[in-house]
Amino acid sequence: MPIGMNFDVQSPIIPRDGVQAYGFCTRALAARGFSTVGTAEVSVEDEDSSSPMVEHPPRIKFKRPDKTARHIMNILNKEAVDKVRTERTIPDVQPGCIVQMRVQVPENKRRESTLKGIVIARRNAGIATTFRLRRLVAGVGVESVFPLYSPNIKEIKILDRKKVRRAKLYYLRDRMNALKK
């Protein structure tokens, strides 16, 4: 026996308890309206004398859609980050860390390569948090941006933490000798 609600959202429906509802809020309103089943008749009599307003159901707080959407996205993001964090431990990479990581790239035919370099920037964006690694490869400076929570990164090891007074160390591009690499 189904719950006594109509699933026809095209027409306005009038469930048993006398609450009229339209559109997609139908089910929600009907559910909330159930509590007024017993008292419907009594309140109508009272209001006849006091005001010409029809009885209204308890108000539902309705936030702006974009605010709700942003809230939901934040929750999803946090869940995704927690899920990855429980699977493997990711150290706190901050700018100025000298980091050694093992990456497995599909383009290089699944060979694990070891990269060592200095983190010059970090951008926080939930699951899409990225950090920028600068390293010297065969005499040429190479900068790479990696997503922190990427499954391709097998291991990150922090070798050293330099004291820097900046969040983005782009000045290192001009001076390649200063902070080690």
Next chain:
Amino acid sequence: ILWVSLHEQIRTFIQMRTNLKVVDNSGAKRVMCIQSLRGKKGARLGDMIIGSVKEAQPRGKVKKGDVVYGVVVRAAMKKGRSDGSEVQFDDNAIVIVNNKGELIGTRVFGPVPHELRKKKHLKILALAEHIV
């Protein structure tokens, strides 16, 4: 070069009049791009360009003033990878090829990206010192 903010330099494509370093032993030292063979805005990492040799070693396979084809092996503009990472080099460099894509030189210096594998420049990858 674009400046988005005071700190961030964004390097753009390799287009006409771009000077590039040559990283093989074909004899040329610097090449100026005169045409990018791919892309309306210019060449990126792994694309072919046509260039004019501006500076060459005295005894080499190419001389100054030759018009040559080249494959971009290092670009200062970042190139995105399929796993969400990006890579960019500190300079722009090419290796000289003929119009079929075969190398003229016999050695390649410096790192090369593995985007070249998809573009079927396997000879360059084989000769490279380091694949990024």
